[in-house]
Amino acid sequence: MKKTITILSIMLCFFGTTFEIEACSPRPASFKELLNRYNPDDYMVIEGYFQPATESRFIGYLPAKLMVTRSSHSSIKVGQEYEVFEYGPFGSMCERFEMRANVAPNLVGKKNLRLLIVFKARSINGKLVTPIFWQKGVNASNNKIVSRRPDYLDRVFYIDKCSTSAIRKRLFEGNTKTLKWKRSTEKMKK
Numbered sequence: 608m609k610k611t612i613t614i615l616s617i618m619l620c621f622f623g624t625t626f627e628i629e630a631c632s633p634r635p636a637s638f639k640e641l642l643n644r645y646n647p648d649d650y651m652v653i654e655g656y657f658q659p660a661t662e663s664r665f666i667g668y669l670p671a672k673l674m675v676t677r678s679s680h681s682s683i684k685v686g687q688e689y690e691v692f693e694y695g696p697f698g699s700m701c702e703r704f705e706m707r708a709n710v711a712p713n714l715v716g717k718k719n720l721r722l723l724i725v726f727k728a729r730s731i732n733g734k735l736v737t738p739i740f741w742q743k744g745v746n747a748s749n750n751k752i753v754s755r756r757p758d759y760l761d762r763v764f765y766i767d768k769c770s771t772s773a774i775r776k777r778l779f780e781g782n783t784k785t786l787k788w789k790r791s792t793e794k795m796k797k
Contacts, residue, residue, distance in 0.1 A: 635740035638754040639767050639788060641724050645778065651680040652778040653723045653735060654747055657715045658688060671710040673735060676720070679779050683730065694729055695739025705729070708742030722747040722774070747771055754788075762795045 645652070654677035660670055672688040683689070691708040714721070723744035729736035737744070745752050752774050754767045767788040776782045 636738065637756040637767070638741075638745045638752060639756075639769075641738065641741065642774065642777075642786070645724060647679070647781070649727055651678065651683060651725050651727050651730060653678050653683055653689075653725055653744075654720060654775075654779075655723075656717050656720050657691075657710045659712075659715050660710075670707055671715055673721070673723070677775075677779060680727065683735070689730075690734045691723070691742050692729075692734055692736045693739050693742040694726060694736045697739075705736055708737075710743060714743055718748060719746070720748040721745065722752070722771075722778075724778075747775075757795070759795075764793045764795065766791045766793055 653673070653675055655673045655675040657671040658674050670690065673691050674688050675683055675685050678685055691710075692705040693708060694703065694705045696703050697706065713719075721744035723735060723737055724741065725735045725737050745754070750771055751768045752771055754769075756765045756767075757763075758765060767790050769786050769788045773786055777786060
């Protein structure tokens, strides 16, 4: 058996045959895509703002937590802080696990209201778990939600805009009315 494997390996090398191992590279979904597949049986929507990171004598800096200002589900309490994680495929073998959210300082504070879509089944025991790449949510402090999606072939960003109040009505009030998005494009810089 050992001899057969060695001969096969030599033959593959001789004829230039190589094996490609595909790396795990999940594609980030736009907020518009997340919203279109939003199902209240699987997801909850949370609105809030990130509190600044705190320092602990023993651990160092503890990550920022989200202070909830509005929730679509009674299990997530308004006025309470929650840790935020993202869940999805990572690594060379596409293992699925939760990873703590890292929040940039410019997204912290009451003036930076965020809207997060989180997994209902995973968001328990004081944590909120978002789909991969959405641990920071979208900016909900303006009168519009902006979703940017790159198209590297055409070298443009597709920019979709919708009013924040329309999205809130859909998510928090269960309004199934189709949302009206305005689309524009922006050229990528060289």
